[in-house]
Amino acid sequence: MAQIDTALLRTFVHLADSCSFSRTAEAIGRSQSAVSTQIRKLEDTLNVELFARDRRNVRLTPEGEKLLGYAEQILRLSDAMFERFRQPEVSGEVRFGSPEDFATHYLPEILAAFADAHPDVFLHVTCDLTLRLIEQQQAGTLDLIIIKQHPDAPALGAQPLWREALVWVGGGFLEPGMAMRDAAARFPHGRDYLPLVASPPPCVYRSRAIEALDADGMEWTSVYASPSFAGTVAAVRAGLGVTVLPASLVPEGLLAFGEQDQWPALQDAEISMVARATDLPAVDALAAFIRDRMTYRKNR
Template identity: 45%
Template sequence: MPQLDLDLLRTFVAVFEAGGFTRAAALLGRTQPAVSLQVQRLEEQLGTSLFDRGGRGVALTTEGAALLPQARRLLRLHDEIAASLGQGELEGEVRFGAPEDIATSHLPAILGAFARSHPRIRLSVTCDYTANLLDQMSRGLLDLALVKREPLGPDLGISVWREPLVWAALEADFAAQRPLPLIVAPAPDIYRKRALAALDAAGVAFRPAFTSPSLAGQLAALRAGLGVGVLPEAMVPRDLAIVGEGLPPLAEGEIALVSARATPTGPADRLAQEVLRQLGRGPARP
């Protein structure tokens, strides 16, 4: 019977949850060849392939899919035992940033669970625009941040999920109004940038009907019937309409996790793993 290496199992789970060997390598602070070698060693121990390497993306073989829940259970049990014995209990502080809409819609459960499972790690959360978050990170004020970026590759952080952007309003026929009453955040919000660029390119006349940096403020204006706004499709509340006709399409956005260090360590690394694990498949619509 093979003696399973917990480090190899942790790498296997990380590759699946991160969505690829390259992202897992960045998350684990290792090189991509090193991560591939660890998975290969685990496969050799088990005598079977765990990943289907013939297609695009990361797909588990039948054996890999069977191993995944068992590996997670074993790692969770190991971590619980270590914590109960006072071993490996991390201490310190993580200064985390995120845009307000992401922080209020997708992060409360994740951050709450993280705080309960790591009571000695202090969380300090800042909500702001991406440009301001990156500025704070450059000045050493943040350790990690979720930011909105153009989907242009790995130049800025680790991609967490892509988000289709849509026009939203109280009723779909709002799209026919001219000039179009627009509900947006102030500059330099990326959704505002997408909206203005799309309307300009399509020659659609518009007027600013409501401007607010707060997602709650924008949603209130949409529900009051003041105009049309731009939201990630997954974040459109069910009492608002997605406007599919009469307005130009919007290019999708991308959310990335950025670290102040090339490889986050200690408490920041643990939070980065949890955020990627929970959000790596994209958030559900509220």
Template identity: 40%
Template sequence: MLAIPPGLDPDLLRSFVLIAEGGSFTRAAQVVGRTQSAVSMQIRRLEETLGQPLLLRGPKGVEPTSHGLWLLERARRLLALHDEIHATFRQPEVAGAVRLGSPDDYAIRWLPGILARFAASHPAVQVDVVCAPSNELVERLGEGELDLTLLSEGNEPPGARVRWLWRGPLLWVGAPEAVQRRPLPLALASASCSWRQAAIAALDAANLPWRMAYTAASLSGSLAVALAGLAVTVAMPSPLPEGLRCLGAEDGLPPLPDFAIGLMRGPGSAVAEALAAHIEEGFRLGPVAEGRERRVA
């Protein structure tokens, strides 16, 4: 008689994906609402079930083993299918339109998977996406032009209710030749951008001279300038174009603070609530990355 292999608990896989993506048990525990010890126990149970070590502590934090990398790609797909099935059978049918705001920096990295899963489970909903800087999106949400919006920490109005979806490091990014110049040439967004403010504050605290060489409306614009070797910029942990790398203390640059991505909602509607739930779940799953892409951090 053939032995039936034990099933894989989606909660264990979800915690594993969060740790493998973020490199931290602590941040994963915050996202799933458990203690760090409880998440550690989940990973031990998963490793015992599969019979292989999946995560190891390395110089850059917690990193997946070779077996962990193999599992990570498949766990993402399995969780996406699990959540799609759950949403299709448990959520009521909703129809209509919803207006979503997102900074350009997050739209390409996070929204494709989220919107694809949402369309599969809510085919009668039309999603209109508006890309703009966080401060502009928050203003448009307040004026009723958006139903919900993603935003960077530091742009939320005082007392606003924000659902924080992701927290991680802000990183210096550039070509090796640019970081040697003084004053340090920077390619950042407008003065209201919280990333720009954090970068300047870190350089000033380290007494490192800088100049604003380029102002770009989006991260893609800043990366294009950095790729030309003309300036240094900042970014979240993400795949980088060939020719750019993460810069740090070994390059003479000061550390940058962590930052968070949040979700703000206007007056509730069934459509907006459904999309908000998919966005929150999408951030718990993490962005889908192709194996050929090179990650920062």
């Protein structure tokens, strides 16, 4: 029976995420030719073509799309196995808090791997706005939190995990590449201002949007304020306005816009972790686990 080296799968997942041989080579500490060799070896082992390549683009083939889910699951289990046997066993409870979008898109995989590695740790997970998470931690009801913040105004004790590139997001009734002022005119009554959908303040995505619009001299009005990621997306799908989201979290069916489309540039947001001072090994274990997984994701 053929065997597949997990190093090949890790390189494959890096390349599938970055669509760049140079960035993949930098992330795994190998040369571009070594990356090409690993991908070719994986393709030969499976007898399929995983990537369609030309001079400018690298993209997954249908067979590559099928492999990606398997590869990510195998790597998660592999990492959990090594974590389980490398680290001393810990037990206890951890009260963990996270923003909804992070919890929905990143946490399931991370927490599943952590549970595999540390089955005697019991997690209590709370999803809320960043400000409320900070308040709960300061009140002593949360041990560890993930927050979204301005990189130039970090919360006390925050440990940066990675930066998020933000984009403008609009509904499908807009056209790809449409300029901002043309998009504004598509909303009811031919508006000369931009209708904005965002979480209530303080929200780093909201403030980044307002900063960019004010700097550009574009009039705007808040038409819908939702504390949840799902509520924000629903309002944009309904055509109420546009919002700002991380580029990696733009839902299917919505359009992303940037400087190349004549929309004002958005500053990054920062995802950070704040751990309450404690001597509980379970809290330290989860903090280290999240830090390692987010560093891996950032480098992908």
